[in-house]
Amino acid sequence: MLQTLRKINFKFDIIILMSILAVSIIDRVHTDMILYNAGLVNGPEFKVISYGLLYELLKVVIVLFAIIRIFFNLSPGRRNKKYVATALFSFLIYIGSCVFVFTLHKPGSVYYLRGFKEWATRNVDIDAVQVWILSKEADEYIGHRYEQGNVPSDLPDFIKNVNPFWIDCYESENGRFIELLWPHAFSEYKGIAVGSPAIKTEQEELIKHSNYNFQYRHSIKPGVYVVLGR
Numbered sequence: 001m002l003q004t005l006r007k008i009n010f011k012f013d014i015i016i017l018m019s020i021l022a023v024s025i026i027d028r029v030h031t032d033m034i035l036y037n038a039g040l041v042n043g044p045e046f047k048v049i050s051y052g053l054l055y056e057l058l059k060v061v062i063v064l065f066a067i068i069r070i071f072f073n074l075s076p077g078r079r080n081k082k083y084v085a086t087a088l089f090s091f092l093i094y095i096g097s098c099v100f101v102f103t104l105h106k107p108g109s110v111y112y113l114r115g116f117k118e119w120a121t122r123n124v125d126i127d128a129v130q131v132w133i134l135s136k137e138a139d140e141y142i143g144h145r146y147e148q149g150n151v152p153s154d155l156p157d158f159i160k161n162v163n164p165f166w167i168d169c170y171e172s173e174n175g176r177f178i179e180l181l182w183p184h185a186f187s188e189y190k191g192i193a194v195g196s197p198a199i200k201t202e203q204e205e206l207i208k209h210s211n212y213n214f215q216y217r218h219s220i221k222p223g224v225y226v227v228l229g230r
Helices: 002-007 011-040 047-072 079-103 108-123 126-133 136-141
Strands: 144-147 166-172 175-184 188-195 205-208 214-221 224-229
Touching: 011 047, 011 079, 011 108, 047 079, 108 188, 108 214, 108 224, 126 136, 126 175, 126 188, 166 188
Parallel strands: none
Antiparallel strands: 144 166, 166 175, 175 188, 188 224, 205 214, 214 224
16 A cells, blocks of 8 residues: 555645545544534533644644645646646635535524433433423512522422522423523523423524524424523
8 A cells, every 4th residue: 555655646735635635624623522522521611722723723734734845846847736736726615615514504503402402301300390490480580580509499409409590480481481591602601491392493493583593493392492592
């Protein structure tokens, strides 16, 4: 195999193109995995920023190397075309990876919520919360929002023990809801919304309230979903 590789005139060009393609693929897979794992522990996703910058820098370095390589190998003939073609294709792969992320790839919130859904099902007694919010016991709490440190002592333990930062009990057009919420990233929040089993929530649905405010939802069961928004 090594003998065959030595006979290929374009082997270094192939290495350059395969390198930027591999980094682009690893970037997406690793980033999605970080987001999913962060959701699994109800944790922050700041690692994504540092790794994202690292991968972007690595891709830029490869493209710049392919471009600079042209000027160090200037000579008449077909060889220049080879260097130019390699630089052009590496740049197109880089641009293509950016276009893919912003058009075809699912947003990071979707991967985070997939992990957060598993955390919620393991750590929250969802069935008990759903029964409680629809019962008369919850009547006095409807229309109130409680912040951590100011939670009524008579709230059920299966709500308080989850230690949410906010507890929001309200009546909507779809009936009663309770939301257990935590701060998330920059001016964002995440949480678990529990309401009537008659309510249906599409999985991985983006809901926009305005150009600034948005929500991503992921259904756990009828009337129950995890949410990430701003």
